[in-house]
Amino acid sequence: MPSSTTPMTADFFKAIKLDEIDNSFQQELLDNCGIDLNTCLECGKCSGGCSNTHIFDITARQVVKLIKMGEVDSLLKMDSLWTCVSCQLCVDRCPASIDIPRIMDYLREVAYKNQIPATREQVLVFHELMLGHIEKGGRVEEGFLAMEFNLKTGDYFKDVFDPGMKMFFKGKVNPFTPKMKKRDETRRIFKMTSLRKG
């Protein structure tokens, strides 16, 4: 907001030139994911129902709106990108069935490809480790994943005793996850679709 020292001529609320908006990302979503944002009614049922909206810097409805306004850059940097938990509540509620979790995924992919730093580094680390497991073994080895995550983030004892050990004794975490049979298949999928940097 302007303060008493800001010059009176500063462009804080410079008008958006509607006819200069770049709609290519909206088109890209339609072409690549079959999601048509023109069906959005701007009703806010998505963000009203979103399980994490209280910690979102940009709400689900605003994500849709900002794409339509061509403001994709701010979406690639937003915190919501990494606090969205893909719970699907928004799309379940949406009267137009707009698949916002898929949009979030797509945005994450673009951010990752373009090496835009994640605001929540741990979330990215977790994603990478988890996908690494799937690539290698075809499934996630939860115990090891948690250990590796703690090593990587330097928070060595996070969740180890509670709930880690508790879950272990209840048989919820299997330290020796059996390997999948057709591991080559999974690796092939990864080769075809990977966005890995470098």
Added chain:
Amino acid sequence: MSETKTALVIGGGIAGIEAALKIGQSGYKVLLVEVAESLGGVLEKLYNSYPRYENPADLIKYKVEQLNECPNITVMTQTKVISADQKPNSYLVKLQNKSEAKEVEVDAVVIATGSQMLDVTSHGEYGYGHYDNVVNSLEFEEILKEWATNKDKVTPPKTVAFFKCVGSRDRSKGYPYCSKICCMYTAKQAGVVKEMFPDTKCYVFYMDYRAAGREYEEFVRSVIEDKKVKYVRGRPAKVLPEDGRLLIRAEDTLRGMPIEVTADMVVLAAALEPSAGTKEMSNIFPVKTDKYGFIDYETNEVMKTGERIYYAGACSFAVESLGAMHQGGAAAAQVLALFNQEN
């Protein structure tokens, strides 16, 4: 002018009543059949009506008196149309009431079988059918009547919330169309609550308010400005039980913030769809219907939907009572023109 011709009017709501009256008063015979015990349709269930806060029961009473005075009109309640056989210039129609079946030959038909509210158990997030105090708007009209008669005994609710467009403008779990009248009756209902209980808080959750009609915009503005009903722009996402009350979660889309409000009652303005009776009639008679099952019109003709078949009122789409009555009159004009040409 011969007076032998007979019109069959199916449905005794305001649209059917008006059509029957005008045909009968013009000298032709009319058979008005109504499946319910009495005439009046949905209007009979309403507490009052927008935009002039009139009592719809008065209108029905006035019209029914005229019906009774007209010797050409026969009213058959608790009666249904079972089948119809198309003849060159008439229909052979089988009617069934409680005790007997009857066959009549009629020269024209007016369908006025109305619409009904979508069953909104489809929208599990609102808890209709699970929580006692989540009701649809038609049930709420009953509640308003009850509150009005027992005003001194009722504990006023602290808060009432109204959700608009439930199952309308919803291609996911309802219909893509706008049900046209719910913006107006929701404003009316919220205003009535404030009138009865000025201390009760009323919130109307809306995407838009649609108030296109004579006195409509002024009506909604007066509900907001004079009766102090709060309009919140956002479609609620969830209703949760909380200490015997109802917690509503939504986003205020103008503010861009999540909001919550605890209410004692939630009123759902459910979509209007063709009534079961309307669907039955479109199976029995050779009429046009749209993809939702509403009676559709023939291009270039007023209220016409098939050979010697006309329609009026909410069976063809959501409409306010004045519009339904006008349509009844227009359908009658078509029947009269047809009958006069053939005489």
